[in-house]
Amino acid sequence: MNTPPYEPSNQTDMLWFAKDLPNICSLAGLLCALLGLYFTVLQNFSIAVIALVWAVLFDWGDGIIARNMTGRTKIQGEFGAQLDSLIDMVSFGICPAVFLLSYGQFSAWYLPGAFVIVATAAIRLSYFNVFGLVDSATYKGLALDNNVLLFAFIFLFERFFSPGIFSIILYAMFMVMAGFNLSSLRTPKFSGAWFYVLIGYTVILTLIYSFR
Numbered sequence: 001m002n003t004p005p006y007e008p009s010n011q012t013d014m015l016w017f018a019k020d021l022p023n024i025c026s027l028a029g030l031l032c033a034l035l036g037l038y039f040t041v042l043q044n045f046s047i048a049v050i051a052l053v054w055a056v057l058f059d060w061g062d063g064i065i066a067r068n069m070t071g072r073t074k075i076q077g078e079f080g081a082q083l084d085s086l087i088d089m090v091s092f093g094i095c096p097a098v099f100l101l102s103y104g105q106f107s108a109w110y111l112p113g114a115f116v117i118v119a120t121a122a123i124r125l126s127y128f129n130v131f132g133l134v135d136s137a138t139y140k141g142l143a144l145d146n147n148v149l150l151f152a153f154i155f156l157f158e159r160f161f162s163p164g165i166f167s168i169i170l171y172a173m174f175m176v177m178a179g180f181n182l183s184s185l186r187t188p189k190f191s192g193a194w195f196y197v198l199i200g201y202t203v204i205l206t207l208i209y210s211f212r
Helices: 014-018 021-041 045-068 074-103 108-131 144-160 163-181 194-210
Strands: 138-140 186-188
Touching: 014 021, 014 074, 021 045, 021 074, 045 074, 045 144, 045 194, 074 108, 074 144, 074 163, 108 138, 108 144, 108 163, 144 163, 144 194
Parallel strands: none
Antiparallel strands: 138 186
16 A cells, blocks of 8 residues: 655645745746636737746746745655646646647648647656756756747747748747757756746746737
């Protein structure tokens, strides 16, 4: 019979973890992902892109908050890591897959691409949960959140193409990124001052997409 790694107590009630500040930040990212899905299904793609970029910002933010908090317990950290991973699956796996399907008018031709996006996210996150970083500042393969940042930039050029042509561009882009996600290529883990760059990038894209 399998036994849980921790004995339950008042301090391990599920809602007790929801009060943990990094987890609140993670859940804010989940809300952004949900909004991204909502507006994707409605085919309001500009707002969907804004929501997904904000999901990346909150995903970075929860880790920064966690690393700078004092008195946070080991079990809080482990719970937060699991929560973050599950939310990443929604934000950077499910959301882009549904975006591709919606932009392709839910044609069956886009189902294989959507599956590749979701499967890639599941494989990559599982690998990361087991093996972690190559070192303190290096990922193996392209991190999933970088997909959204690249995609949000490329989608700015959508107006210069017909929907049919751009849907093919999106399809190809997501497949190429999936290849990089699962590759052995070593990529840097952006942290520190890069968070301020991400804030600026998020604000600028939010303004641009808001006026579209």
